[in-house]
Amino acid sequence: MSSLLPQLRADRQVNLELTPEADLPISFLDRVVPGLSADLEAACLSEPDLVPYRMRQAIGQQLERRAAVDLCAAVLALPRSTQSYTRHILHADPLGRFTAVGLVWGSKQCSPIHAHYAWCAYRILAGELTEGFYQWDSSQRHAYLISQFTREPGYSACGHAGLEFIHRLGNQAAEPAVSIHVYGMDVGRIGTHVNRVLASAQTLN
Numbered sequence: 001m002s003s004l005l006p007q008l009r010a011d012r013q014v015n016l017e018l019t020p021e022a023d024l025p026i027s028f029l030d031r032v033v034p035g036l037s038a039d040l041e042a043a044c045l046s047e048p049d050l051v052p053y054r055m056r057q058a059i060g061q062q063l064e065r066r067a068a069v070d071l072c073a074a075v076l077a078l079p080r081s082t083q084s085y086t087r088h089i090l091h092a093d094p095l096g097r098f099t100a101v102g103l104v105w106g107s108k109q110c111s112p113i114h115a116h117y118a119w120c121a122y123r124i125l126a127g128e129l130t131e132g133f134y135q136w137d138s139s140q141r142h143a144y145l146i147s148q149f150t151r152e153p154g155y156s157a158c159g160h161a162g163l164e165f166i167h168r169l170g171n172q173a174a175e176p177a178v179s180i181h182v183y184g185m186d187v188g189r190i191g192t193h194v195n196r197v198l199a200s201a202q203t204l205n
Helices: 028-032 036-043 048-062 066-076 187-193
Strands: 086-092 099-105 114-116 120-126 129-137 142-151 156-159 162-170 177-183 195-197
Touching: 028 036, 028 066, 028 086, 036 048, 036 086, 036 099, 048 120, 048 156, 048 177, 066 099, 066 120, 066 177, 086 187, 099 187, 156 162
Parallel strands: none
Antiparallel strands: 086 099, 099 177, 114 162, 114 195, 120 156, 120 177, 129 142, 129 162
């Protein structure tokens, strides 16, 4: 698996969300899971409202059993932060329609409570993540926790941009967790326009 990994200097910034794809293997995702990026590109040809669902289907169909194990091994071998969850850019669509990102979640690492600026689809590959869902109160301008679930490997979900899909993901276990996320935006905006962070009256414990 080591031949699939980029040669990263020890002093390089751990969070790779702003790293140009040219600094990574072309395409990292295709080297580990051949054909997945082609399926994601095909999903973009669906009706706009159906694109997130087609993306969810594509990553679910491709990342079964051995493929998920291989991708987890590759992503876990990359440098990661001890302070927060780490994003690794896996594939940038040449037309800028989507970016695939691998996330590594250390123990007790959580995302902020957020909506999205673009559609998204994701799948849990290893470990367990706790997912809280929130409802937006426009009068108070706060998000309120309405439900919470434990997500295991194989679970996938998708959502559109906007305040109808507000959630928070976090790893409450001792072992790291790995997930793949596909966002409906070009790679240049991944560092600034993925999460629409929201104030909340409740937190994910």
